[in-house]
Amino acid sequence: MKKRPFKERYPTLKSFLKGDGPCHYIGDRYIEGTNIYDRREWRGVVDTAYDFGWWLATWLKMGAFAAKNPVRILRAFWRYRWLSAYLAAPHMVDKWIAGDRGLMLRCDRHALNAMISDTVDILWTMIRADRKLGKTKYTDKTVAFDYTLPRHIMLGFPGWDSVNINQQCAFMLPLMIKQMGAYYIDQSVSVGIPQDMCTLPLVEVGVAVEHEYPDLGNFWLCTNNPCDANMMDNAVMYRELSDNGRKAVHAFVTPLMYDDPTTKELGVHEVCEAIKFVEEQTGEKFNWDAFRDGIERVNQVTREELERWDIYATTNTIGMNGVCQGFFSIYFYQQSANKHFERESAKILKLFNKGVEKGINTIPYARHRAVMWSCGSTYNCQVANWLYTCWGIAPIINMDSLTGHNLVDTEDMDTMLSDVADWYGRTPMRTHTVGGNRHILQVFETARKFNCDMIVMYDDIGCKGMAGCQGLIEEEFRRHSDEFKICWLPHALMDYRTVPPAEARKAVNDYMRTVLGEEPLDPTLEVFDDDAGW
Template identity: 75%
Template sequence: SAMAFWKYRWMSAYLVAPHMIDKWISCDRGIQLRCDLIAIDTMISDTIDILAKMIRADRKLGETKYTAKTIPFDYTLPRHIMNGFPGFDSVNINQQCAFMLPLLIKQMGSYYVDNSVSVGIPQDMCTLPLVEVGVAVEREYPDVGNIWLSTNNPCDANMMDNAAMYRELSNDGQKAVHAFTTALMYDDPTTKELNVHEVYSAIEFLEEHLGQKFNWDTFTEAMKLVNRLNAEELERWDIYANTNFIGLNAVCQGFYRIYFYQQSANKYFDKSSKKLLKLFYQGVDKGINTIPYARHRAVAWSCGSTYYSHGAIWLYNCWGISLVINMDSLTGHNLINTSDRESMIEDVADLYARTPMRTHTVGGNRHLLQVFETARKFNCDMIMMYDDIGCKGVAGAQGLLEEELRAHSDEFHILWMPHALMDHRTVSPMDARKQVNDYMFTVLKEEPLDPTLVDFDDSEGW
């Protein structure tokens, strides 16, 4: 609807989606280009589907009937249990209205950060909730559904935005709201029972307010599809770990996994996963090396930037650093036992607790330190630490982390790359590149593959 573009500023970001694609596939060739385009096509198709449902269901644009058949839910809350309510469309509002914006246009996140700060939210925190609140301050979330399914999200920073998000997404309390919370210490045996209780509580809430009983048959079939697609993903990880066929570049790989986790298995991922696995095996059988200029195989840890997501492409083209796997890819891949309802809910509860960002950065320092085990599994010689300066969780463990990194310095090169997640003004892409350049020149004594990429001004670029 053209009305949505006039109503919501964030909609304009999607007009430059082709530019985002160009950034993500820069210097791709051959079979890797085919794989990356398949993954991007999946994400774009899924996004178009969600945007179409939001616009169709939006009361602000005149809708009154279809909206009752939608289930709006929070970012980092996967839609798995909503497969048990056939006939209802579930809509991840925050992902499309907030999270995606700096990926498309880097300046868009800053606009909404300023809106949050203008109403008293501290600026020195994670900028993801700041952008979410900024959209709420502008009253730019579509008015969808009769309920709101929220969550406690990955970290404490999101607690700052609860009141603003509640007011906007519940229509100032007119809609029923359920907080689907999960324990941060997700692998502590004492929290497993709590997580199972939360899944059942969310199902009961949906049953009550949708007027429909939970359908175990459709839910079970959906979880079987999740299992199959996760099994295919694990096969691709084996290829990443044991060959130089990196079928999906670092940007496409990470966001493809995050999208899959959020949206559960649907027709878009079902179709693309089969194609990707076939191409991966073709590449391996032909002995294709998709990273011929790689000097270092790296695992990327902690949360990466959104406004400079394509920085991973620069790392390879300038310095020969291939990000083989990244932290947020390693989410939601646990297989679900579908043999009986009790086991299935236990496994689904565990999947809900292991959200992007949370899985490896909170709930105990042991999760953060899984970086070394992961680096070994994927045959990496370098650890790329994304340093989100607004992330208080990782900052709290900084001393321990640096101590452990030093202890492993004989096994791995440790490279820090700073960013501010969604606000490019705090740490610009140029600032991030400078820190990498300094490390590569002074510590590793290496020369760039392409000297023209070492220093350039992209401050005005999208």
């Protein structure tokens, strides 16, 4: 920890006890050259204790996971390189709640609790069913979905487990250890796939190249969601995920022009075909009642999410920070009805409402309310918190939080199928990036709705869809420059080497200093070296 006089950090006893103030000197806490704390963030007496309790709970959950079957889990650690990333999960949590205080800390902790609890469940679901670790009674009863394919149809097959197989094995890795994504990207490139593609499918393929996907179930559902690159990685992973053709594979596709009325029939047809495929493979009839019940449960969480949107839009009670809000929403979208999300979503909404009642401002030092648009980074997802702690830019809503929020009418089967088809077409990273340029340009409408004065535009260097409309965005930004302050935030989704976090921060620093002429709230965060960090 860098030496800084106590008086400078906490001018009054009250500020120490509450851990409050515009500047948290978070950069002082990092071990030199990393983004790893040398001691926990001081958030005041109550919040530090609260956070520490949850931090211990995270370890307890991980311990409980290991205790389920220590030998099998040890073998899994030996077999799968990616699994080791989860040992850094507590650090990931620290990154995601940096700067959180009071209500926001509580809401984010509840959101994280849902995600961690569910991740532990899914990891165990995969490991216990994995043939590579020995066949069990679960092996044949577990179904693999592509990571970008929501598993809602499995609500109609009670008694069957399902997992988004690339989510835990690939997507989540750089969230915990940024170097982990790069390793698997190199594996993809080693078999001839160009490195200039979107890096998320490259990581997924890299895991397949290393034969590191668990071998579970007897069939697999792939998809064209959300984009061309992910569609093609499904093709390249065919051998690995179908176990050289021994497992049945079904392409559960969704229309690219998902909100064009002429494509509606395709969406519905593909949902029905996917259900039919699962029926054939499982030998079980689709249970419409169970499906309807499950969808109702999903609807409830969606309603709660929509209520939170209203609060985001009209108040400063922004109960969840930019990172937790985005991932909570995306994660739930993939998982469908799920006890952890249902429980925590209700609690979070309760906290939100309480905050509104009391008029709590969770972003007291905000200079700007920002909408975060386009696909965000994984290895640098915490940059959303940095925007607030360093520059007072409060992310109010993320583009990918605004996906899959349509309520499903469960009154009759046809309407339900139609709404579910809509749902499948509105995937994260897709709703606003395909189906016509008008979806991208919804950024302005969204910024107005959420009462934002700033747009932070992620620039994923590997995304071909967004690269193709760069000029359009530039021109539209100029047209709206009187209404919004607009800043680009570069990244390479899963590959920290291409756009290191420091470079992304520099782009914002330059904009804030030279264009807006502002000074940072926390100067220790403006420039720091975290190259060797996670």
